[in-house]
Amino acid sequence: MVVNREITTVEYGLESESLHITEGDCSRLDDSGIPLLKDVRCIINDASRLLPFTKYLADEAEFTRMYGRVLHLLNVPVLPLAIKTLIHFWDPKYRCFTFGNIDMVPTIEEYSVLTEFPEDIHKVYFHQKIENTIEELAKLLGIRQMSLYREKNNSGGLRWKRLEELLIAKKSNIDANLEVYRILALGIFGLILCPSTTGIISLEAANLFMEYEKTRINPSAAILAETFLSLNHCKRIGKGSIRCCVPLLFIWMVSHIESETPIFRNFWWFDQKPLELFVSSEWENFSEDDWRVKLQGIPQSNFNWRAPWMKNVAYLMGCGKKPWVPLIGVTGYISYAPALVARQLGGIQSIPRTIGLAQFTGVYEGAYNEILEIIKHDWGSLVIVKKETGVRNPTVSERYPEWRNGGVSYMAEVSESVGTRRKRVNSEEELREQVKLLQAELKAKEEQRVSLEQQLAKERAVKKTVEEERDSVGQDWIKAKDELKTINKDMTYYMAKAKH
Template sequence: MEKGSFDKVEDNAAVRIWAETTQREKGDSLTEGYVSELWNFTRISVTQNNLQELKEIWGQWDDEVKQLFYYHYGDLPYLLDVKVDERLFRALTQYWNSAYSCFTFGKVDLVPTIEEYTTILHCPKIRVDRIYTRPANVPAFSKKLMNITGMSEQWVTTRIKQKGDGKCIPWKNLRDLILAHPDVKKRVDVFALSIYGLVIFLKALGHVDEAIADLFDRLGKGTTPIPAILAETFRSLNACRRAGEGRFIGCTQLLLSWFHSHFWKVEKISYRVFSENYSPLKELVATPRRDDVTEENWMTVLKNLQEEDVEWRAPWMVPDEIVYRCGDFDWVPLLGVWGAVGYAPLLALRQYRSRQFTPLTYGLAQCEFTFTGNNYKKKVREISNAWNQTRKMKKFAANPMTTPEYDRW
């Protein structure tokens, strides 16, 4: 999608009336007779790539090259230093509600949002109204790699490998290119591509998947990767939750960074308030954390979580407006690199320190699909068109609170 337009901004009160009225007319996301398929324990693998070589390359660059990277790709390098607490992550997944695409802790509903992830990555070139849309006819992987790397077709084609159901390029080939490429900007680009493929959209260990190249090629045009990152995060959590086991394919580092931003009261860690040059990821990386908490203890903490334990709005998050629906969808559809899913920002208005009312979720649980076969292309076009008619809600400053109807929802 080359251009979008946030063409309507509405008051909190008007959105509340629309959402609660429509929810009563249409009903909930879950169909009548729905039986929850949540397991008491989800066996989830959080296998990560070894990022040491990426860290070493970054450490060798001077400030000028690093500033070039920050300008084009934001705070991605800090992800390399985010420690993945597998015990916390496995405990956290127990509370993922795949029907609503949110975490549910008792009466506390929370979800990573577009606005939060955009602020966390802190990239000045991101245009939030220009989302990535998978084209009907995906350009050849080799052509995309040639454009990104500046290398010849022969160099690219001899290094492409087949992994499972898709093609990819080994990290070792990208590493050698970063170290030897004469063009500084190309070194920066390939380094960023490697972070996207090895950290954010991790699929085959030690390789960058072909689906990443198409999205990455659009980043230079200001396309935002945030909806795609959220889509694959939610889809992977949904798949693991429904199956009761599986490997999480998403950015664990970003998800844990988001978690710590909302639950710092539990860990008794304070953060500075937001400023224009403030980097949430930089501070999160620099904050010492305990690594001796067992998974069972984390489960106990999360099970007994109270509303007062939550920092409803991350301390660095000060949004003026909230994207809450797109086109004819009553919520926000997200296009990833391998599939699509939807999420309802109105589920978590308290995260914006706004008044929480009953959200509209009809059809949300049924909107997930993968980019396989021929039927998905029509759905992709519908979602892409919907993002041209995005609706936002004005921020409503208040203490975190709910309407009386919310508890009966």
């Protein structure tokens, strides 16, 4: 059972700044330790491969009721150079884009409004083992031989090219309407929302789709998690592929940086294609340098704190004892802090609590189940900031500007009062929680190390056996060669004797 703690923006800000005094901060990004971005590319599956199959839907409105507005993502005119440039502004520690002294990041609430999945946004996906995914998917889609649709000798993901053939075969069967809906939705989940390899639907994305079908979770948080994991990976190593829902990220970006053009004033812009027209007329010839100049100018430009299509919603600030939100994706988990961007959601920007934020991330390797159980428990207790009444101009607390600009620490102001000691106890409890998480991660890494050592031992044993067999074969060959020489000598002797 989920227990929500609802507070107002003002109450949350006072509490956050009070606790921040004793907790301190997660350190800001130090550029000296981050490699330059050299080779980054966007995994963008060709939406034109999916678009023709939308005409096979018996009732598009029914599809939208089942899967939200994901069909419209197929029409988003993504500019890869814009996304590649955007990565330069990503802070992998604070999980946000930083433009000068401006922090911005996509939120669960924003992605939920854009996708309009029918379920509660707080009913999130929790990673499941993928062993049974193929079998369950076969039953759901009415497929007898799933091996025909898989890659890599029946061990990898699903090939969309083969699923296209299945869609064509089912299009004229009235009794297969639901299966047609599901196959197309699976394609959107695996190629657009959570892409992996071009033209391939990963088993992880298929697992997310199955959980959506079985338990009606809302995938928005998982989509956001994959976005942050991908951005972090590319920024930290300086190269790689952006494997996330690029159309959603692009819509989010242009919604905040463009305010004069009324392309988002009507939320039904998807159907009117004003974004496509605007992109082709304004940005089609933009280079990466052009985008960098545009994004660097955000603090001085007339950008949107609040996206024009964003509704007045209550927003999630923390889970359990964490002052931020732990997200579970299809390939890993990661944290993000909505408190950094309260102005995006119509709130008052206060000093956020970021302790432990940077350390909380990982992929599904080794013994990760304990960490996932902790996250699942955290999602049972949510901190919700109530929506504002009316439209509020973006404002900040009195102390926020000095904090954001790297001002003095407020630790010096702390006295040894009873109230302060109580706050420190609360902080110690949260630190113990962080220690517990780190211990779980350490255990997972240790089990992974043991597993790798066992694998190495097996490989060494196999190598030794092969070498012994090779030596044995070599000795047998030498022996056979000697025996052959003896036989040849004997034959020569007897042939000579026979002549006499």
